[in-house]
Amino acid sequence: MKLSKQVTADMTIETLLDAEQARFLKSHPRSAAAWRKGEESFLFGGPSHWMRRWAGGFPAYVDEAHGARIRDIDGHDYVDFCLGDTGAMCGHTPAAVLRAAQRQLARGTTMMLPTEDSLWIGEELTRRFGLPFWTLTTSATDANRGAIRIARMITGRPKVLVFSGCYHGGVEEAHVEIRDGRIGLRNMIHPNGVNHAEVSKVVEFNDLAALELALAEGDVACVLTEPIMTNFGMIPPDDGFHAAVRELTRRTGTILVIDETHTLSSGPGGYTALHGLKPDILVAGKAIAGGIPAAVFGLSQEVAERVWKIVPRVNPRTRQSAHLGIGGTLAGNALTVATMRAVLEEVLTPANYGHMLGLATRLAEDARAIISAHHLPWHVTQVGARAEIMFMPRPPKSGADVIAGRRANLETLLHAFYMNEGILVTPFHTMFLMCPATEAVEVARHADVFARFVALLQQAKVV
Known part of the structure; x- marks a missing residue:
């Protein structure tokens, strides 16, 4: 034969x-x-x-x-x-990050209290990415989870829409893809007791008709997307795709979350700043603290105000306060904050x-x-x-x-x-x-x- x-x-x-x-x-x-x-x-x-x-x-x-x-x-x-x-x-052992880490290691690594470096970081994140309110996490997975939880909280909707072939860390809602015309778990991921039909929707990248149909049902809390898909081979957006996604999400009351974890390579403000995108929530991770585990997510003014209506900004007076279901004791630790400032100030220039x-x-x-x-x-x-x-x-x-x-x-x-x-x-x-x-x-x-x-x-x- x-x-x-x-x-x-x-x-x-x-x-x-x-x-x-x-x-x-x-x-x-x-x-x-x-x-x-x-x-x-x-x-x-x-x-x-x-x-x-x-x-x-x-x-x-x-x-x-x-x-x-x-x-x-x-x-x-x-x-x-x-x-x-x-x-x-940022490269391996960049001098600015090494200096900042050594200095902070001698002064304390994690206290669950802010340091003055964080004030500079908050202002710089807003300057670079355009969103006014930020939260630090220990990974992009955690940042995406936080974004999803906030989107569900303020919309009251259950589902997260992602594009087939995406990767957003260990986020369970993003573990889906379309293969042979059917929706299933992606990349050899095994079932984990999650009914993805209840928490996820998935359409093909650049398929605006499918996206419009999926959002029309009114059950999607957020669209979670990279500006250009990078983990399934690079998949560029068609001309006008991002503008159409923004219009569809606004029309249907859907939160738009842009994950810049890889596309931070585009420039100081990522793909978002370079191309004038307008996300409701932006996530950036991996590189932003020079190799120290860290990520950030930023909220628009409108989204932040909707959050504050549910969870006020004032310090709680009761012992058991709402923690939003996100974060962790190591999030925003002093070592991460010190190295993140070094990265933003001296490395990713x-x-x-x-x-x-x-x-x-x-x-x-x-x-x-x-x-x-x-x-x-x-x-x-x-x-x-x-x-x-x-x-x-x-x-x-x-x-x-x-x-x-x-x-x-x-x-x-x-x-x-x-x-x-x-x-x-x-x-x-x-x-x-x-x-x-x-x-x-x-x-x-x-x-x-x-x-x-x-x-x-x-x-x-x-x-």
Whole structure:
């Protein structure tokens, strides 16, 4: 029986991946031994189950990281375009964050009392993002949960609408997608006793007709969305999409929550400020405290006033006050506040964004030139300091497009090849992020490695 061209290519990719993983194992004996040791203590081998996702077959164990570079315990150096999947967008150990952390560690880390640094932060968040009232959390997941709870509280509605292929952290309402025309749990997530039909709605990104129909029923508390989808491969918005979403949400009394956790790479005020979006609630996380776990969410004047009608701003006089069902004792701790100020004041500055955006543009243009020279059906999308290579001929318009056209095995092979060549990209997708410490020579190095990856595929007749 003659095998199809695609089946033959897939088998060849698997063979190439086996070879790359064998190469990684041979050159990383200490990391391999450490991973085996970790499997004796951790549920999925490492401190976080996500760490098992690296394409080498096991992760490299880090010895130290500085700027845009990582060194592992086997002595290998890497150019880091993963940057903690955005958590280290400021770079590893930026001097300003280190100084602020050391100073605050000597003065106290968490007291459940405010410090004067928080006053500066509140004003700066408003200046950057345009929303007047802010709350600090320990993660973007917590910030999204807070936004959802507030939206339900002030609307009295039960459901959260998300776009298929989205990712908003561990938010249960966002664990849904459309696949083969049916709504189900996304990304191999197992049922958790939640009736998603009662708490979630999901439509395809850029499908305004489906969005209008879903909101017309009047049971959606909020639309939770990234400005451009980034976790299912980059999915750009159609022209006019955001304006239409804003009009539909206002017309139906639905709260619009924009999650800038990844798109903070767009500029000092994120995609929202750059494109003049008008969210009711804005979330930003991961990078905003220089790698210290933290996130923020901001409310518009109107939303804040609706909240205060239910829960007044005045200090409660009764012992058991309403805590809104959000927050935590470590939220807004002094260490986080000190490092967040350092990030906003000294690291994620217009000048540093200019540097980062310029390098991301260079990386994207280099990759496009290689793709064009070899007549490959691939594309590159750039959002600020972030770029992504996708093995599809054009940018997808929806999660359905990604499901239909994504070549996951080719992505995995690229990740493994890159690790062996000293380059790290986020293992969940093929995105490249710049930090203030990234240098032009490192972007040029990527172009060389990408060209050799293409040569490997062509020699194997995979493309």
